[in-house]
Amino acid sequence: MTVENPLFKTVSVIGLGYIGLPTAATLATRGPEVIGVDIRQSVVDRLNEGKAHFSEPDLAMLLEAAVKTGKLHAVTEPQPADAFIIAVPTPFLDDKSADLSYVENATRALARVIKKGDIVILESTSPVGTTRKICDWIGEERPDLKLPLDGRAGDVNVAYCPERILPGRMVFELVENDRIIGGMSEACSQRAETLYKLFVRGALLRTTAATAELVKLIENAYRDVNIAFANELSVVCEKFGLNVWEAIALANRHPRVNILSPGAGVGGHCIAIDPWFLISAAPEETALMAAARHVNDSKPLHVLDRVRKQLDRFKQPKVACLGLAYKPDVDDLRESPALQITAALADEGFEVLVVEPHVDELPNGLAGRKNVIKCDLDDAIHQADVVVALVGHSSFKNVSRDVLLSRSVIDAVGLWQH
Ligand SMILES: NC(=O)c1ccc[n+]([C@@H]2O[C@H](COP(=O)([O-])OP(=O)(O)OC[C@H]3O[C@@H](n4cnc5c(N)ncnc54)[C@H](O)[C@@H]3O)[C@@H](O)[C@H]2O)c1
Structure with missing residues (x-):
């Protein structure tokens, strides 16, 4: 055309x-x-x-x-x-x-x-x-x-x-x-x-420049608040020892409920950043948006705590971190909670096996470190004591259940809930 x-x-x-x-x-x-x-x-x-x-x-x-x-x-x-x-x-x-x-x-x-x-x-x-x-x-x-x-x-x-x-x-x-x-x-x-x-x-929808600027920020703040709700539920479910994915799937059968999926946090160049443009300009008026940012920014720290607790059970543990990107099936690592968690584990001196099929080389902060190795999926899972699913890449979905059952697994993104 x-x-x-x-x-x-x-x-x-x-x-x-x-x-x-x-x-x-x-x-x-x-x-x-x-x-x-x-x-x-x-x-x-x-x-x-x-x-x-x-x-x-x-x-x-x-x-x-x-x-x-x-x-x-x-x-x-x-x-x-x-x-x-x-x-x-x-x-x-x-x-x-x-x-x-x-x-x-x-x-x-x-x-x-x-x-x-x-x-x-x-x-x-x-x-x-x-x-x-x-x-x-x-x-x-x-x-x-x-x-x-x-x-x-x-x-x-x-x-x-x-x-x-x-x-x-x-x-x-x-x-x-x-x-x-x-x-x-x-x-x-x-x-x-x-x-x-x-x-x-x-459709091309006309408005003023200022309204258009606000609309874009509203869209991303809306996503951030909704993801924060799902992330908060994941922590609540953990407290009760319940499966958050099952709970959300059941709640979503209500005709007017549509809860998003929890994850390892919120990353990328947009949702993790843009709400701040509203919050910093109108701090008194944006309590909900600020709380959502706090919930989403705290989630990687929460996942990290869970991983540390599992690693403490082993003498010289190896941890497989599956995914570095900020969301499934892309190569974008900007503001990625998966990268944040992986880098923190590497900084703490753990032996980290990184699986990220969407990038050829490890990014700065992980590249060149003796305790960090880029692996393919099978290698990493076979070598690891603890397996952490950080990104829901499609290629991670079909891991053998038997192999996973013999590992300590933390699934932050609901990859293997079936
Ligand atoms: N990536 C997304 O999914 C997405 C979606 C919607 C909106 N946005 C917004 O779009 C904007 C761009 O995002 P992006 O993801 O494409 O960023 P990016 O970092 O991928 O690309 C920006 C490019 O601009 C170049 N650049 C910087 N200063 C320049 C200058 N003075 N002159 C010429 N080039 C310059 C950089 O070298 C870079 O290649 C951001 O405001 C972002 O929030 C991004």
């Missing part, structure tokens, strides 16, 4: 990570010439070879086609384009407020090449008010341009259009998901909607 639009001959995607790269590759198959921009030379080089620097279903194929046809290439500095999509990281600072330095740097860099009529769209998850700051930063770099403030049209357009795609289904969801379009003015929303119509089949 190519829906070319003369407004967007060239589109620039700034930040070629988990969000920017699939977006750039998808756009490049829908008409515009796409210029990817990333400050990491290695990412730029890899893209120009037609390759992704992380694995995601269908991305490699899309990327190869986009680069081969000359529709997509990457550079390290912004170049002129008709639209700029910013997808750079928004981590938090020590006080848990958002670190907007990546967004600011990207904005100031693109402001130098922006021209009248262009649109700048922020996709990075950001605190309420960030899109307004983008206008201020562009204004400081380019006093010659009128910005779209107080709902009035400007020389350039600025909008916030958050991303809600799921790793593992990104290429599909980029096209199919409904999308929030939050312009700084009606004209900005219209222009942004025209751009997303090039590749989105889901």
Whole structure:
């Protein structure tokens, strides 16, 4: 499906990570010439070879086609384009407020090449008010341009259009998901909607930039609170010596109850971070969200305690840690509770057998340590005294029950509850 639009001959995607790269590759198959921009030379080089620097279903194929046809290439500095999509990281600072330095740097860099009529769209998850700051930063770099403030049209357009795609289904969801379009003015929303119509089949839902910023944070805080409930239940069930997965499955047979699954904690670049953008900005008003963050952040420590208790039963115990990623079937280790637990066990001097089929090499903190060995699943389980399931990777599901029965097993993710 190519829906070319003369407004967007060239589109620039700034930040070629988990969000920017699939977006750039998808756009490049829908008409515009796409210029990817990333400050990491290695990412730029890899893209120009037609390759992704992380694995995601269908991305490699899309990327190869986009680069081969000359529709997509990457550079390290912004170049002129008709639209700029910013997808750079928004981590938090020590006080848990958002670190907007990546967004600011990207904005100031693109402001130098922006021209009248262009649109700048922020996709990075950001605190309420960030899109307004983008206008201020562009204004400081380019006093010659009128910005779209107080709902009035400007020389350039600025909008916030958050991303809600799921790793593992990104290429599909980029096209199919409904999308929030939050312009700084009606004209900005219209222009942004025209751009997303090039590749989105889901509904495009217009609102203001500030509401769009809030909606994205609400979505992730909602997930965090619901996961916290499941994690809290897992600790309650342990106290009573009951099986949390059975209890939740039975409770979910109630027509209006739908409890999520507990795990080793909450990780990743989104749910573990984004609620803080609301909590730090409105601490008095977010008691529930803050409690959920606390519950989810405490869960890895709770799992760690359970593992230590099992390990204490052996003289020189070996522990198999199954999974390092922050969720099943991906290679993303950011903020991963599984990695946190594994690293803590390694720091305490235990012999740790790590099984992570989705990464080739152990990450910093585990690599090069004498007491940490990367193993395949069978090896690890056969050697280990204690087996800890930390991530529900599909490839872990079919371990022989007999082998597991002869080990001390802690299943933090409900892998083998059947
Ligand atoms: N990963 C997800 O599942 C997901 C989902 C929804 C929203 N988001 C949000 O999208 C944003 C990006 O997340 P991500 O997972 O793609 O991050 P990422 O770390 O995978 O990628 C960001 C890229 O931006 C590059 N970068 C940093 N500063 C730059 C600059 N000034 N100019 C050009 N490139 C720059 C980095 O080198 C990196 O390659 C974040 O705000 C995140 O919260 C992520």
